[in-house]
Amino acid sequence: MNRQLYNKLIFELSHKGRKGYELPKSGVESADLNDIPSSLLRKEPLHLPEVDEPTVVRHYTNMSTNNFGVDTGFYPLGSCTMKYNPKINDEIATAHAPADLHPSVPASMAQGALEAYWTLQKQLCEIAGMAEFTLNPFAGAHGELTGLMVIRAAHDAAGDTERDIVIVPDSAHGTNPASAAVAGLKVVEVKSMPDGTVDVEALSELVDKHGPKIAAMMMTNPNTLGIFESRIPEIAEMVHGAGGLMYYDGANLNPLVGVARPGDMGFDVMHINLHKTFSTPHGGGGPGSGPVGVRAGLEKFLPSPRVVRRDNGTYNIESPETALGSISATLGNYAVQLRALSYILSLGREGVKEVGPMATLPANYIKESLRDVYELPVDRVCKHEFVFDGLKDKSTGCTTLNVAKRLLDFGFHAPTIYFPLLFHESLMIEPTETESLETIDEFVKVMREIAREAAEEPDLLKNAPLVTPVRHPDDTKAALDPKITYFEL
Ligand SMILES: *Cc1c(COP(=O)(O)O)cnc(C)c1O
Numbered sequence: 004m005n006r007q008l009y010n011k012l013i014f015e016l017s018h019k020g021r022k023g024y025e026l027p028k029s030g031v032e033s034a035d036l037n038d039i040p041s042s043l044l045r046k047e048p049l050h051l052p053e054v055d056e057p058t059v060v061r062h063y064t065n066m067s068t069n070n071f072g073v074d075t076g077f078y079p080l081g082s083c084t085m086k087y088n089p090k091i092n093d094e095i096a097t098a099h100a101p102a103d104l105h106p107s108v109p110a111s112m113a114q115g116a117l118e119a120y121w122t123l124q125k126q127l128c129e130i131a132g133m134a135e136f137t138l139n140p141f142a143g144a145h146g147e148l149t150g151l152m153v154i155r156a157a158h159d160a161a162g163d164t165e166r167d168i169v170i171v172p173d174s175a176h177g178t179n180p181a182s183a184a185v186a187g188l189k190v191v192e193v194k195s196m197p198d199g200t201v202d203v204e205a206l207s208e209l210v211d212k213h214g215p216k217i218a219a220m221m222m223t224n225p226n227t228l229g230i231f232e233s234r235i236p237e238i239a240e241m242v243h244g245a246g247g248l249m250y251y252d253g254a255n256l257n258p259l260v261g262v263a264r265p266g267d268m269g270f271d272v273m274h275i276n277l278h279k280t281f282s283t284p285h286g287g288g289g290p291g292s293g294p295v296g297v298r299a300g301l302e303k304f305l306p307s308p309r310v311v312r313r314d315n316g317t318y319n320i321e322s323p324e325t326a327l328g329s330i331s332a333t334l335g336n337y338a339v340q341l342r343a344l345s346y347i348l349s350l351g352r353e354g355v356k357e358v359g360p361m362a363t364l365p366a367n368y369i370k371e372s373l374r375d376v377y378e379l380p381v382d383r384v385c386k387h388e389f390v391f392d393g394l395k396d397k398s399t400g401c402t403t404l405n406v407a408k409r410l411l412d413f414g415f416h417a418p419t420i421y422f423p424l425l426f427h428e429s430l431m432i433e434p435t436e437t438e439s440l441e442t443i444d445e446f447v448k449v450m451r452e453i454a455r456e457a458a459e460e461p462d463l464l465k466n467a468p469l470v471t472p473v474r475h476p477d478d479t480k481a482a483l484d485p486k487i488t489y490f491e492l
Contacts (some may be wrong), residue, residue, distance in 0.1 A: 009061040010069070010472065013052045016062060023056030069472040071416050073284060077442050079369075081388045081419040081431025082176070082227065084279035087438075088342070091349065092282045096341040106333045110320045117318035120310045120334060123344045124294075130347075130355065131253065131273060132266025133296030137305045139335040141261040143254045146274030146293025147221075149269035149306060149330050153272055154219045154248050155186060156326035163246065168220040169469070170209055174227040174423055179252060188218055193353065198381050199228035199425065203237060210245045217247035219272075224251065224265070225258055225386035227423045229433075239269030248272060254293075256280045257435065258363045258386035261356035271298050280358075281343035292339040296320060306330045312397050353412050362387040365443050369432055369458070372447045374404035376454035380426055393428025395459050401457035401464045403428040409456070409467035413449040 009016070025218050036044065054062070068075070075381040078085040095101075104116055124136045140146040148277060150291075151169065158166045164375075169183040180190040193209055194202045196270035200223070210217065220242045224232045239249050250347060251265040251273035257280045265273050277283055278291035295306060305321040307329045320334070363386050370379065370389045393403045407430070419431040434443060456464050468474055 009058065009065045011062075013039065013054065013059075013062055014050075014198040016054050016058050017052035019053055021053045021058075023054060028416065055406075071411070073416075076414045076416060077434075077438060077446055078416040079204075079418045079432045079434050079446065080416065080450040081229075081433040081463070082255065082422065083285065083419060083491060084255055084276075084387075084433060084435060085127045085186065085284065085416075086257075086435035088282040088284055089346070089349065091340040092345040095345045096338040101337065101341055104337070110318060113358060114318055116337070117310050117320065119341060119344055120337075121312055121318055123340055123347070124310070126344070126347050127294055127296060130260060130264070130276065131256075131296050131304055132264030132268075133273065134266075134299035135305060136290060136294050136296045137309065139293045139306055139308075139329070139331045139333075139338050140274065140293040140295055141331060141336055142278075142291040143252075143274060143276040144178040144182055146276075146295045147178055147250075147252065148185055149293075149295045149327070150250055150272040150274055150297075151182055151186040151219065152306075152327050152330070153295065153301060153304045154250065155188070157301055158218055160304070160326065166216055166247070168213050168216045169218055169476050170206070170213075170220040170247075172222065174199055174425060175221060176227065176252065176254065179221045179223070183221070193220075195226075195425070198383060199226055199230050200232050201226075201234070201238060203234050203241075206238060207241060210241050212246075214245040217245050219248045219250045221252055222270075223254070224268075225255070226423070228381050228390050229384055229385040229388035229431075230381065230383055235268045243269070254279055255387065258359045260358040260362075262359035262467050266296070266298055271301060272296070277339050282346035283339045283342050290336045290339055290340070292336045292343070294335075308334060310334065313322075323358070358436055362434075365382045365434040365436075365438060366432065368443060369434060369447060369450075373450050373454075376451060378428070388431060388433035390423065390426065391428075391430040392426040393430060393431070396458060399457045399461045399464075401461050403430045405457070405464045405467060406430065406450075406453050409453050409464050410449065411468040412470050413452075415446060415449060430437055 018486055019028050073085055073087050101116060104113060110117060120138060124138060127136045140149045153237065156361045167188050167189045168191050170191050170193050171179045171183065174195045183190045191209060191213060194205045196202050222232060224235065226232055236306055242249055248271040249269055251270040254267060254276040256275050260280065272295065274293045274295045276291065276293055278285035283291065304326055306327040307325050308320050309323065311319050311321050313319060366387050366389055370385060376395050378393055379397045380390065380392045394401055394406065405419050407420045410417050421429055422431060453464065
């Protein structure tokens with residue numbers, strides 16, 4: 004079939020007078036245009052495409068399959084948890100009752116919704132080992148900011164107002180130092196060891212140097228290389244000893260769910276990205292949710308409003324005067340929260356315990372299956388993801404970008420590339436817990452085939468992708484000089 008025809012822009016498919024609809028005759032007379040104030044009249048004719056129905060259907064149906072999505076194939080996007088999410092969670096979140104709920108409806112008329120919110124708070128407390136959660140923040144970075152504001156408020160309340168330093172590992176997600184800066188705190192970087200974990204000796208020197216100024220230390224675990232930070236108790240003792248608090252970046256909680264809890268490791272404040280681990284797909288700037296949890300004693304610093312359960316079993320929205328005030332106009336992104344609740348409830352207690360192990364196993368399986376042809380800079384048991392430093396044989400001139408583009412030809416989304424910045428040719432793979440062994444095996448086979456091509460047909464690899472609808476967009480031009488409208492406005 005010639006899909007090219009329908010892949011043109013809808014405006015290019017337009018023919019004057021074509022239409023794909025038939026409206027019943029109007030029962031009222033048309034208005035006299037003279038009766039409409041001229042300021043309200045359209046000055047230019049409206050540019051709308053005029054297209055017959057089959058053309059519209061084919062155009063948009065074809066377009067929907069030009070894109071890569073997790074519904075069409077494996078999406079091993081490291082540091083992002085682009086896992087397949089069960090459709091039932093979407094259905095529940097977009098059902099009429101929750102979707103039609105007005106954000107300002109009185110608590111008495113939204114008891115079910117508030118119960119859902121409250122239940123998810125409690126579930127996250129149990130999964131993370133925290134005393135209390137707020138679901139109000141809209142994203143991971145928003146959660147970080149909220150968490151750091153909680154930490155500041157707690158220090159201030161204790162009369163400890165000089166603490167303005169946050170220690171952040173050099174391998175941290177870029178949002179960590181950014182959030183600290185927005186919270187009015189100064190960032191001091193702590194180096195990583197060659198295996199990517201925090202250099203505890205270097206940290207010890209920083210703690211000695213900045214002791215009474217330290218507000219918090221932020222840690223990501225598993226860290227950006229997918230390695231479990233095994234010296235957390237020691238680190239926590241050091242930071243707590245200096246009067247600082249421990250912040251846990253739990254954006255990628257997948258490998259820990261049901262296995263280990265930040266609260267048990269000595270963390271005081273944390274955030275979770277519901278739009279990674281808990282069944283909302285992320286990427287493309289869609290709605291997110293970054294709940295913040297705190298250990299016992301810090302609850303009163305959480306932002307308003309709060310959902311509380313009264314003794315008689317009903318629920319209420321309360322807006323206590325807190326040091327932080329509110330960080331969002333509402334109780335957060337409700338549909339994202341509902342997906343998370345549906346995900347946790349449908350897995351059940353036993354199912355939740357399997358998430359972590361099932362996310363970890365395929366990552367190690369892929370790592371071990373490919374390490375003879377891809378460079379493995381950190382050779383340790385990984386958690387849910389790991390990083391290759393490009394192809395093992397660098398003499399072919401084939402780069403991580405070439406490997407990533409070639410994967411598209413085989414129907415796989417590219418992994419995260421050139422992140423983390425610790426290596427030149429980073430290729431970060433996160434298979435997630437939702438893929439079958441057959442899919443994982445096929446991915447391994449294709450990655451090996453690409454390594455063979457690099458050695459035997461490097462030019463083919465350098466020209467990839469060869470069979471995608473769009474082949475070689477100019478990445479730089481797309482970022483710096485995008486043309487996003489058809490008509491010159
Ligand atoms: C994704 C991510 C974040 C930021 O989350 P957003 O919702 O994109 O703001 C923070 N830290 C880590 C480790 C992440 O992977």
